[in-house]
Structures are given as structure tokens and as C-alpha cells.
Amino acid sequence: MKLKQALNDAQRRLAQAGVDTPEFDARALAAHLLDVPLSQLTMQQMRLLTGEEMAAYETLLVRRCRRQPLQYIVGSTEFYGYELICDPRALIPRADTEALVDLSLELIDELELTRLADIGTGTGAIALALALERPNLQVLATDTSGAALELAEDNVALHGLADRVALARGPWLEPLHDTRWAGTVEMIVSNPPYVRERDFPGLMAEIREHEPREALIDTAADGMGAHRTIVEQCRLLPALRAVALEVGEGQATEVAKLMRNALRAREVIIRKDLGSIDRAVAGVLGIGER
Ligand code: SAM
Ligand code: GLN
Numbered sequence: 001m002k003l004k005q006a007l008n009d010a011q012r013r014l015a016q017a018g019v020d021t022p023e024f025d026a027r028a029l030a031a032h033l034l035d036v037p038l039s040q041l042t043m044q045q046m047r048l049l050t051g052e053e054m055a056a057y058e059t060l061l062v063r064r065c066r067r068q069p070l071q072y073i074v075g076s077t078e079f080y081g082y083e084l085i086c087d088p089r090a091l092i093p094r095a096d097t098e099a100l101v102d103l104s105l106e107l108i109d110e111l112e113l114t115r116l117a118d119i120g121t122g123t124g125a126i127a128l129a130l131a132l133e134r135p136n137l138q139v140l141a142t143d144t145s146g147a148a149l150e151l152a153e154d155n156v157a158l159h160g161l162a163d164r165v166a167l168a169r170g171p172w173l174e175p176l177h178d179t180r181w182a183g184t185v186e187m188i189v190s191n192p193p194y195v196r197e198r199d200f201p202g203l204m205a206e207i208r209e210h211e212p213r214e215a216l217i218d219t220a221a222d223g224m225g226a227h228r229t230i231v232e233q234c235r236l237l238p239a240l241r242a243v244a245l246e247v248g249e250g251q252a253t254e255v256a257k258l259m260r261n262a263l264r265a266r267e268v269i270i271r272k273d274l275g276s277i278d279r280a281v282a283g284v285l286g287i288g289e290r
Pocket of ligand 2: 094191192193194195203207215216217246
């Protein structure tokens with residue numbers, strides 16, 4: 001069968017399965033299979049697929065029709081322009097989280113920070129993007145999930161950053177105390193779980209059925225239990241200068257208030273994501289004011 005025909009059939013089946021972007025996904029899976037850049041696929045439309053290639057394409061297609069996320073099937077994704085290994089061990093990094101990275105970089109530069117921790121690192125996306133963007137930064141990346149930390153370790157190795165990105169397991173800021181980072185850490189960055197339990201059934205099948213549940217759901221009624229815990233625990237860090245947290249839709253004002261009240265932040269900044277939703281909230285702390 002010609003590639004063109006295979007792509008058309010695949011697109012139709014993906015659409016029937018309820019996949020959001022059937023044409024793109026049919027092409028992305030074929031590009032992955034044939035190991036060609038997506039941009040070159042069109043030039044190969046008349047290429048004949050071998051029986052073996054057809055069978056392999058079918059396997060990928062069946063997985064995607066079961067609503068496994070594309071990034072898990074192809075095994076990689078891009079975050080902040082950097083390649084990351086991506087599989088069901090951790091949440092797929094979202095483009096919206098790049099707003100948190102932008103804001104964090106601005107504060108790192110403005111306050112000349114060199115030591116920060118990324119709490120709930122998942123694939124390691126935020127920790128690695130920050131470390132890659134700022135070569136003098138030392139980062140501690142934490143998670144409660146051992147599986148996520150294994151994946152993060154693979155990504156640290158992929159980028160050769162083992163000397164600047166350390167990994168530690170445990171809840172919230174506890175690993176900082178275990179590793180003696182607590183006394184020196186200058187900034188806390190986190191994209192914690194913030195989906196409310198009652199909103200979970202409304203998420204896309206890809207997210208609901210295939211991404212780690214503990215990466216998404218916060219059990220507090222307002223979905224901000226993690227934010228409150230992190231901010232509260234930040235009060236115990238003597239060298240802390242800034243905290244930057246991702247928030248869900250409608251949560252920014254409350255988290256900003258938390259930073260003003262519990263941390264006595266002298267400045268609070270709110271940033272929007274690509275869809276113009278308030279997505280990242282940062283507090284800048286005065287020196288010696290706690
Ligand atoms: N930072 C990654 C990103 O932005 O793509 C992953 C963010 S995901 C929304 C939240 C992460 O927090 C998950 O990796 C999850 O395992 C982790 N997590 C959940 N509860 C935690 C806790 N109590 N302490 C530390 N990390 C936790
Ligand atoms: N924005 C994510 C979603 O797709 C949720 C990420 C999070 O809980 N931190 O639902």
C-alpha cells in the first residue's frame with residue numbers, strides 16, 4: 001500500500017476513535033515509524049510500505065485509537081525547545097508550563113540565584129529547562145513517584161546534567177531537609193497537582209486513562225492543597241528568595257494571596273499561558289523579613 005493511502009485510512013480510524021487531531025497524529029506516527037522528520041513525510045507520499053511497515057504502523061495506530069497519548073507512543077516530547085524522553089512513568093510536560101519557566105528565569109536573573117529546587121519534577125522538564133538555560137544553576141529535582149524519578153534520571157543523563165541536577169525522593173519539601181539543601185536553597189519552583197477530583201471525569205481520555213493520576217489530582221476541594229503545603233513549608237527555608245508555582249484556571253488570585261500572607265512576599269507576579277489563562281504565580285521575598 002502507498003503511504004498516502006495508509007495515512008488516509010489511519011486518519012479516518014483515528015477520527016472515529018475520537019482523537020482530537022487525527023490528520024496530525026496519523027502523520028506523526030508514520031514519521032516516527034519511518035524515522036523521517038514530519039516535514040519530509042509529504043515528499044514520501046508515493047512510497048510503498050512493506051508488509052512489515054504496514055504491520056508496525058497498525059500496532060502504533062491501535063495504541064493511539066485506544067487513546068494512548070501520542071507522546072507516550074513515540075517515546076519523546078519537546079519542552080522549552082529541548083527533547084525529553086516521555087513515557088507513562090510521568091506526566092507529559094505541557095506547553096503551558098513554559099510560562100512558569102519563563103517567569104522563573106526572569107527571577108533567577110534579577111535576583112542572581114544559583115540554587116533552586118523543582119518540587120514534583122515528573123519527567124524533569126522544569127528542572128532540566130532551567131539548568132540548560134542557565135549553566136551556573138544547581139538544581140534539586142524531587143518527586144514522590146519512584147517511577148517518575150527514574151524517568152527524570154534518564155532525562156538528566158540524556159542532557160549530560162548529572163553534575164548540576166540532583167534527584168531526591170519524598171513529599172513536598174522533605175527531601176530538601178534530607179539532602180541538606182534546606183539551608184541554602186534560594187528558590188522553589190513547582191507545577192504541583194491541582195486538578196480537583198470533581199473535574200477529573202471531564203478530562204480527555206488520554207489524560208484520564210493514561211497519565212499518572214497522582215500527578216494530576218489534588219484532593220482539597222479547591223485543588224490548592226499542594227500550593228498551601230508548599231508555601232507553608234517554604235517558611236522554614238532561611239535562604240529562600242523566591243517561589244514560583246503553576247496554578248489551574250481560577251486559582252491564581254488565591255495563590256497570590258497565600259504568598260503575600262504566609263510568606264510576606266514583597267512582590268507577587270502573575271503570568272498567563274498561551275491561552276491567556278493565569279498560569280504561573282511567583283512571590284519575591286524580602287531578605288531577612290521572615
Ligand atoms: N514538573 C512536571 C511537569 O511540569 O511536567 C510534572 C508535574 S505533575 C503536574 C506533578 C508532579 O508532582 C508529579 O510528578 C507527581 O508525582 C508529583 N507529586 C505528587 N504529589 C507529590 C508530593 N506530595 N510531593 C512531591 N511530588 C509530588
Ligand atoms: N494542566 C494539566 C492538565 O492537563 C494539569 C497539570 C497539573 O495538575 N499540574 O490537566
